Amino acid sequence: MDSYPQSPLTTSMRSPEKLTYDHATVHAILDEGYICHVAYVADGLPRVLPTAYGRIGHTIYIHGSTGSRAFLTGRDEGLDISLSVTLHDGVILSTSWFHHSANYRCVIAHGRARTVTEPDEKWAGLAAIVDALAPERSLQSREPTTKELAQTAVLALDLESVSVRSRSGGPNDDPDDIGSPYWAGEIPLRLVPGAPRPAPHAHGTPPTL
Amino acid sequence: MDSYPQSPLTTSMRSPEKLTYDHATVHAILDEGYICHVAYVADGLPRVLPTAYGRIGHTIYIHGSTGSRAFLTGRDEGLDISLSVTLHDGVILSTSWFHHSANYRCVIAHGRARTVTEPDEKWAGLAAIVDALAPERSLQSREPTTKELAQTAVLALDLESVSVRSRSGGPNDDPDDIGSPYWAGEIPLRLVPGAPRPAPHAHGTPPTL
Numbered sequence: 001m002d003s004y005p006q007s008p009l010t011t012s013m014r015s016p017e018k019l020t021y022d023h024a025t026v027h028a029i030l031d032e033g034y035i036c037h038v039a040y041v042a043d044g045l046p047r048v049l050p051t052a053y054g055r056i057g058h059t060i061y062i063h064g065s066t067g068s069r070a071f072l073t074g075r076d077e078g079l080d081i082s083l084s085v086t087l088h089d090g091v092i093l094s095t096s097w098f099h100h101s102a103n104y105r106c107v108i109a110h111g112r113a114r115t116v117t118e119p120d121e122k123w124a125g126l127a128a129i130v131d132a133l134a135p136e137r138s139l140q141s142r143e144p145t146t147k148e149l150a151q152t153a154v155l156a157l158d159l160e161s162v163s164v165r166s167r168s169g170g171p172n173d174d175p176d177d178i179g180s181p182y183w184a185g186e187i188p189l190r191l192v193p194g195a196p197r198p199a200p201h202a203h204g205t206p207p208t209l
Numbered sequence: 210m211d212s213y214p215q216s217p218l219t220t221s222m223r224s225p226e227k228l229t230y231d232h233a234t235v236h237a238i239l240d241e242g243y244i245c246h247v248a249y250v251a252d253g254l255p256r257v258l259p260t261a262y263g264r265i266g267h268t269i270y271i272h273g274s275t276g277s278r279a280f281l282t283g284r285d286e287g288l289d290i291s292l293s294v295t296l297h298d299g300v301i302l303s304t305s306w307f308h309h310s311a312n313y314r315c316v317i318a319h320g321r322a323r324t325v326t327e328p329d330e331k332w333a334g335l336a337a338i339v340d341a342l343a344p345e346r347s348l349q350s351r352e353p354t355t356k357e358l359a360q361t362a363v364l365a366l367d368l369e370s371v372s373v374r375s376r377s378g379g380p381n382d383d384p385d386d387i388g389s390p391y392w393a394g395e396i397p398l399r400l401v402p403g404a405p406r407p408a409p410h411a412h413g414t415p416p417t418l
Contacts, residue, residue, distance in 0.1 A: 013276075014274060041253070045291070082254070091342050091402075093342060097357075098361070101261075127306070129309075140391055141302070141393075182350050184350075184410060184411045186408075193300075194397035199393040
């Protein structure tokens with residue numbers, strides 16, 4: 001099973017058993033999620049923002065307005081980022097406050113994101129971001145104009161320093177608490193699509209997410 | 210309507226109409242969410258991690274192991290963080306690649322988080338984190354022991370530099386694209402609890418989230 005390399009940034013002394021690195025697990029989480037949180041540093045202070053993303057192979061693409069602070073900062077020499085995609089699978093209600101928790105699958109990737117300047121890669125990165133919303137959506141919508149392309153900056157983060165942290169299963173209660181009078185267990189959570197709401201100008205049938 | 214003050218960190222030149230600051234909207238999003246993403250700076254580089262949180266009034270509480278890097282860093286003089294709670298309400302499929310988007314409600318707060326040392330506030334902060342999972346859950350589970358408290362660090366972020374960014378409604382397609390042959394609209398998303406899975410030692414009935 002092919003895996004990403006472990007590094008000081010992607011390992012944990014406290015709970016190494018929660019961490020995995022194999023390509024398939026990383027990619028499956030990235031492909032299931034819709035929104036990532038990107039952290040970067042501006043004026044020495046941390047910033048975080050949610051944004052859409054797409055994946056091609058071992059690269060994550062994000063985009064933004066060419067006028068935005070994050071993308072202006074990163075224009076030339078790239079932008080150091082930390083990126084997380086978190087799927088929240090359940091609430092863990094334990095017998096003790098201490099063991100309350102969450103079931104989740106989370107990818108965290110670090111690195112210097114590069115501004116994509118090569119036209120073919122920029123095009124492919126934007127298509128990947130659109131296709132992450134619904135399968136082959138880039139074929140079912142109008143491609144960007146030259147003007148739209150110029151307004152859009154694309155950043156690429158190559159997956160090198162990346163790990164998956166996850167938790168599943170029920171509460172890890174202390175043996176001493178087993179006789180306690182409380183309910184304990186997991187309440188699973190799932191992000192569920194509702195009925196599509198067509199725009200007045202919609203043609204054809206909605207895609208399945 | 211009481212609002213948080215606007216500052217350079219919480220305003221946007223590009224899309225000010227997406228931003229709001231009123232207490233009620235900020236608190237409602239924080240109270241609906243389960244997981245926040247916290248960004249901080251370590252060795253000059255950005256880090257992001259998902260974690261549980263709770264709110265009391267104008268303060269967000271997060272917790273972690275006293276051995277974790279983020280909390281060790283912040284022990285004395287506090288830790289500069291940027292914190293986001295994002296509720297993903299829908300996928301926006303537009304006629305053009307360019308106008309694909311998401312419906313969402315997102316709180317972003319910045320500031321120097323302080324390590325909570327006062328015992329009553331630490332207790333209340335931990336109770337808020339537990340109660341954020343299910344109503345009054347802190348009354349329906351065992352309180353922490355002295356040892357558990359010593360293993361747990363609590364950080365508090367007072368809400369001062371905070372804003373809500375949100376989008377709702379259908380696609381903002383260009384008038385020129387209205388006749389295009391594509392489906393366009395919103396596919397709503399909702400985080401839905403499934404059937405509770407009791408632990409073998411559970412007593413009583415599960416709470417409703």
